[in-house]
Amino acid sequence: MAKEFDIPKLPTYLEIPEINEGVMEGEGPFKSAKEFQSPLGFPGEKVDNWQEVAINKMGELKSKYRSVQVFLDACVKCGACTDKCHYFLGSSDPKNMPVARQDLFRSVYRRHFTFAGKYFPKLVGAKELDDEMLDDWYNYFHQCSQCRRCSVFCPYGIDTAEISMAAREVLDSVGVGQKYCNQILGKAITIGNNLGLPEPALRDTLLDLEEEIEEETGVAVKYPLDVKGAEILLITPSADFFAEPHIDGLIGYGKVFHQDGVSWTMSSYASEGANFGMFIGSYDIMRKAALRIRKAALDLEVSRVMVGECGHAWRVAYSFWNTLTGVGAGATDEFGQKLQNQLDSRYPQPQHIIEYTHDLIQQGKLNFDKSANDDRTVTFHDSCNVARATNMGGIPNGQFILPREVIKAVCNNYVDMERSTIMESTFCCGGGGGLLTDDLMEIRIKGAMPRMQALKEVEKSDAVDTLVAICAICKSQFSKVLPKFDFDPYMIASAHQLVSEAIIMDKPQTDDAPAEEVEEASETSVETETAE
Amino acid sequence: MSVVSIFFTALFYISLTIFLVGMTRKIYQYWITPVPLKIPTAPTPLTQTGVVMRMAREVVLFESLFKSNKWTWLFGWLFHVGLLLVLIRHARYFWPGDLPEVFLLIQPFKYAAFAMVIGLFGLLGRRFFVERIRYISAPSDYLMLLLLLVIGVSGVVMTFTSNHTDVIMVKEFASGLIVFNWADLPTEVHFLVHIFMVFVLMAIFPISKLLHVPGVFFSPTRNQVDDARKKRHIAPWALKQEQEHAVKLDQTLGQDNSEGK
Numbered sequence: 157m158a159k160e161f162d163i164p165k166l167p168t169y170l171e172i173p174e175i176n177e178g179v180m181e182g183e184g185p186f187k188s189a190k191e192f193q194s195p196l197g198f199p200g201e202k203v204d205n206w207q208e209v210a211i212n213k214m215g216e217l218k219s220k221y222r223s224v225q226v227f228l229d230a231c232v233k234c235g236a237c238t239d240k241c242h243y244f245l246g247s248s249d250p251k252n253m254p255v256a257r258q259d260l261f262r263s264v265y266r267r268h269f270t271f272a273g274k275y276f277p278k279l280v281g282a283k284e285l286d287d288e289m290l291d292d293w294y295n296y297f298h299q300c301s302q303c304r305r306c307s308v309f310c311p312y313g314i315d316t317a318e319i320s321m322a323a324r325e326v327l328d329s330v331g332v333g334q335k336y337c338n339q340i341l342g343k344a345i346t347i348g349n350n351l352g353l354p355e356p357a358l359r360d361t362l363l364d365l366e367e368e369i370e371e372e373t374g375v376a377v378k379y380p381l382d383v384k385g386a387e388i389l390l391i392t393p394s395a396d397f398f399a400e401p402h403i404d405g406l407i408g409y410g411k412v413f414h415q416d417g418v419s420w421t422m423s424s425y426a427s428e429g430a431n432f433g434m435f436i437g438s439y440d441i442m443r444k445a446a447l448r449i450r451k452a453a454l455d456l457e458v459s460r461v462m463v464g465e466c467g468h469a470w471r472v473a474y475s476f477w478n479t480l481t482g483v484g485a486g487a488t489d490e491f492g493q494k495l496q497n498q499l500d501s502r503y504p505q506p507q508h509i510i511e512y513t514h515d516l517i518q519q520g521k522l523n524f525d526k527s528a529n530d531d532r533t534v535t536f537h538d539s540c541n542v543a544r545a546t547n548m549g550g551i552p553n554g555q556f557i558l559p560r561e562v563i564k565a566v567c568n569n570y571v572d573m574e575r576s577t578i579m580e581s582t583f584c585c586g587g588g589g590g591l592l593t594d595d596l597m598e599i600r601i602k603g604a605m606p607r608m609q610a611l612k613e614v615e616k617s618d619a620v621d622t623l624v625a626i627c628a629i630c631k632s633q634f635s636k637v638l639p640k641f642d643f644d645p646y647m648i649a650s651a652h653q654l655v656s657e658a659i660i661m662d663k664p665q666t667d668d669a670p671a672e673e674v675e676e677a678s679e680t681s682v683e684t685e686t687a688e
Numbered sequence: 689m690s691v692v693s694i695f696f697t698a699l700f701y702i703s704l705t706i707f708l709v710g711m712t713r714k715i716y717q718y719w720i721t722p723v724p725l726k727i728p729t730a731p732t733p734l735t736q737t738g739v740v741m742r743m744a745r746e747v748v749l750f751e752s753l754f755k756s757n758k759w760t761w762l763f764g765w766l767f768h769v770g771l772l773l774v775l776i777r778h779a780r781y782f783w784p785g786d787l788p789e790v791f792l793l794i795q796p797f798k799y800a801a802f803a804m805v806i807g808l809f810g811l812l813g814r815r816f817f818v819e820r821i822r823y824i825s826a827p828s829d830y831l832m833l834l835l836l837l838v839i840g841v842s843g844v845v846m847t848f849t850s851n852h853t854d855v856i857m858v859k860e861f862a863s864g865l866i867v868f869n870w871a872d873l874p875t876e877v878h879f880l881v882h883i884f885m886v887f888v889l890m891a892i893f894p895i896s897k898l899l900h901v902p903g904v905f906f907s908p909t910r911n912q913v914d915d916a917r918k919k920r921h922i923a924p925w926a927l928k929q930e931q932e933h934a935v936k937l938d939q940t941l942g943q944d945n946s947e948g949k
Contacts, residue, residue: 175819220925222721223908229714230903233829234764235814235821236756250823259824271895272828280896281826304909307729309756311746311764312900313909315729439724439926475726475916479926486919491930504917544730547914553731580730 161598163640164246164605166612170577172239173248180249180602184295185595188333195342196441199331206330207285211268213329214261214322218269223318228265230312231255237306237314242583243299246602251296254306254316260292261323294332297323299599301589302435303540308580320589321437328436336593337432345444348427349394355381355424361397362422369407375661377410379422384456386421387500388413390509391449391473392464393429393628401650402631405465408652411659412513415522420462426452429469430628434476435590443480446472450481450495459500462507465650467539467588467627473506474546504550510626511548513655514558517565524658529567532622534654535614536560536572537607537634538582539627553579559626559651566658571618577610585625587633600633601640608641615643626651693861693872696883700865703887710894711902718906722923732914739913746910760814767807767836773800774843781855781862798847805840808833832896835885842882853879 190200203209218225237254239245244252251257259281266273266282273282283289302317327333343352353361362379369377380386396406413420426448433442453461461483463473478484482492484505499505516522536559548554556579564570577583586603614620623638625631625648634648689697733739745751750768753761776794780787812833815825846853853874861873873879892898905911922930 172820175823219721220724220923222718222723222906223727225721226718226903226906226908230897230900230907232897232900233821233824233826234753234760234811235818235824236753236760238820238824240756250820253820253824255824272892276828278827279831280828304729307909309752311750311753311756312904313729313746313752313907315727315909318727440929478916478920479725479922482920484917484920488920489922489927492920492922506917545727547732547734550734552734555730 161602163601166605166609166641168613170245170606170609173245175250175253176248177250180243180247180252180295180299180599182295183291184298184334185591185593186335187294188335188338192335192338192342193328193331193333195346196328196333196338196438198328198333198338202331206290206332209330210285210290210326211264213326214265215269217322217325218265221318221322223315224322227258227312227314227318228262231258231262231314232312234311236309236311237316240306240309241300241316242303242305242586242606243301243599243603246586246605247299247599249299251292252299254310254314257296257300258314258316258319260289260296261319264289290327290330290332293323294327294334297327298334298591298596299603301540301584301586301591301603303584303588304544305540305581305584308544317589321434323437324435324590325437328438334436334590336595337436337590341432341436341441341445344428344430344432345441345448348423348425348448350428350430350432351394351397353394353397353427358397358422358424358427365403365407365410369410373661374663375411375414377407377414377661379406379410380420381422382424382456383419383421386419386456386458388418388420388460388462389426389449389453389456389458390420390422390462390464391426391429391452391469391506392422392509393466393469394427395430395628395632396464397427399628399632400635401646401648401653402465402628404653404656405650406652408650408654408656408659409464409509411656411661412509412516412522412652415659415661416516421456421458423449423452423456425455429464429466429473431469431472432590434468434472439480442472442476446477446480446483449477450483453483454495454498457498459498460503460507461499461505462509462512464509465626465628465652467541467629469628470508470626471541471545474508477506508546508548508558510559510562510651513652514549514562517562523660524566524655525660526566526568526658528658529654530569532567532649532654533569533571533618533620534563534567534622534624534649535570535611535620536563536578536651537585537623537625537630538578539625539630540582540584540588542626543582544580556580559624563624563651563654566654571614571620573610573614577606583607583610585627585630585633586637588627588629592629592632597636601637604633604637604641608637608643611643612641621647622654623648624651624654625649689870689872690875692875692880693870696873696880696887697865697870699884699887703891707890707893714894714899715902718902722925723908723912723921724923724926726912726914726916726921727908728912728914729909732912734914736913739911743905743911747904759810763807763810763814765807766803767811770800770802770804770807773797774804774840781859782866784863784867801840801844801847805837805844808837808840812837828896832898835889839882839885839889842878842885846876846878846882851876851878 193200263283264285272280297320300320307315340350395402431445482495487493548558583606586600638645857874860871864871
């Protein structure tokens with residue numbers, strides 16, 4: 157299945173390629189099988205009357221989502237988006253231009269739902285949904301990482317992510333699902349995380365981590381699991397439990413919590429921040445996954461819900477949780493109010509770990525030895541979902557400001573990449589949106605080119621040797637693709653990894669007084685019954 | 689009234705009806721279609737005022753297009769602003785009786801027609817010569833520009849060359865359409881082509897990409913306030929679904945944990 161392909165060269169200036177039709181044609185990622193389709197309520201194989209089902213589903217989606225309806229109508233084919241997608245820039249396949257990708261869907265919409273397309277299909281480029289078109293959908297809508305860069309530049313804000321989510325939902329409804337996403341979702345909604353890691357395994361992993369840190373630092377940093385009555389419930393991508401450099405981020409979170417002296421916990425029931433329900437465009441499945449978090453928050457009686465370093469997880473948490481599950485504030489309905497009464501309204505709900513650490517830094521509660529990171533020159537990769545679909549700190553552009561301020565608080569050497577490749581214009585790592593699977597390696601590598609190009613420039617100009625990201629997918633993707641472009645794969649780091657390196661931990665005062673007791677003693681006046 | 693006048697009078701009402709009914713239906717459709725999730729695109733406004741400002745910049749200055757491509761922005765903006773000024777100037781034909789003085793301010797802008805035509809040629813040129821844009825263009829995309837060019841150029845020809853048409857007669861015809869006091873129209877070919885194309889444009893407005901005009905105001909990535917954490921945003925269908933399932937959820941509390949262990 158894996159074919160030979162050239163790894164793109166990194167030019168000094170990012171050029172818009174000439175189009176090469178059909179370069180990225182193919183069968184797309186591995187298709188899902190019945191065993192992964194059924195648990196999600198999708199047909200196990202392509203249904204017989206798939207055209208009818210698909211057209212009905214399109215009709216349903218456009219009546220449920222204003223985005224889909226308006227975006228399908230409003231495009232004037234101005235071409236503003238044509239050079240904005242990293243997959244087009246890296247692959248030169250014209251169907252990776254956002255408008256052309258949308259047109260795969262739009263042409264069928266026009267054929268079946270518009271006057272012009274019904275009676276003058278050739279004139280307006282309306283097309284029938286035949287086998288060939290469905291194959292194109294499957295292939296090219298799995299070459300979109302739903303990063304929304306095109307939407308920033310569209311005069312009408314047309315967001316290809318919305319169209320690609322809708323297309324994937326239609327594909328699932330006719331039984332043509334993607335194995336990677338659907339298999340993972342099955343685990344996430346039954347076991348509680350994408351890895352299928354059960355509670356005992358998770359507990360072991362965390363105990364090992366605690367031992368390791370105590371050995372290294374002499375401080376008993378805890379990674380609590382299922383602690384009822386803790387103040388904070390941390391929801392983090394499960395990659396944080398074992399993958400590199402993700403776990404170094406988790407170590408950092410623990411140290412920050414430890415220094416703050418706050419009680420916190422993770423949940424074995426909701427041990428996943430990622431929510432692939434968004435990638436496949438399914439409101440219901442996204443909600444199902446998110447409801448585990450709501451249930452964990454209720455069961456553990458926490459008053460704050462916090463999210464670790466994960467891009468799309470933060471989008472789902474920040475933008476969608478309040479809608480889906482009521483984790484948030486300002487509900488007027490009974491369902492939402494019920495949970496929101498439990499949550500502490502003095503804090504944003506949910507809160508990002510970067511917001512939390514940033515806040516502690518502002519309050520002067522954390523001390524750092526910045527020289528611990530002096531061996532690094534750091535740049536920050538804005539992860540697309542964080543950058544374009546969320547906020548931090550409740551200030552305009554806070555999602556760009558806060559991570560940078562945290563990084564600058566813990567290291568001395570920081571430079572940004574070229575302005576047109578960061579912040580709201582950031583280039584996707586190439587692996588987002590359900591594409592982080594080996595069977596999509598070609599498009600992942602090609603799509604990484606624009607980001608790699610910008611990185612190469614700061615490597616040349618400022619000797620940047622550390623690329624920080626706050627997204628589990630970005631971190632995994634970069635570990636894989638960095639070496640393809642002659643970078644050190646270990647240059648990718650978690651933001652809280654740098655925090656972890658630089659943070660000055662309070663040592664236990666005497667050898668036989670464990671840190672926990674010290675902490676408890678200082679808190680007894682505040683906490684009364686929470687620790688059962 | 690001449691046959692030609694009757695034909696054009698009828699055509700006006702037909703295309704106006706298609707325009708009004710079609711647009712009302714589309715706008716109603718956009719209005720009632722729910723927005724289940726908060727999806728504003730960065731840089732996002734955190735307040736309603738911010739949204740109004742953003743939309744104003746988008747509609748008046750074409751902010752996003754400016755960020756994207758300076759040539760497309762230049763031609764697109766020239767065309768739209770030119771068209772707007774030209775349209776306002778045309779009010780004098782439809783206004784029954786003497787024009788309010790405020791309209792006189794717009795009179796010097798008759799050269800806006802050139803901005804409009806230059807913009808259109810620029811956009812058409814891009815569509816022909818930029819490979820990427822050629823790839824995404826359907827026949828209708830070229831025809832739309834040609835239609836607007838015919839309207840613009842025929843207007844320019846009447847205004848700036850010796851092919852003037854009888855504007856007094858035009859005013860009687862046009863204002864007659866508004867107050868149902870129908871009159872003959874001039875029959876110079878420039879003029880007839882001009883208004884015929886305008887009527888065609890009105891008729892295809894609600895069934896074409898010209899829907900970007902109402903569409904931009906309904907675009908969720910541009911018109912939403914970024915306040916998802918502060919205020920619960922929920923679509924009616926989602927709320928209904930949630931209420932139907934709410935009981936079931938409560939019953940499972942504390943139970944389905946066992947399967948993971």
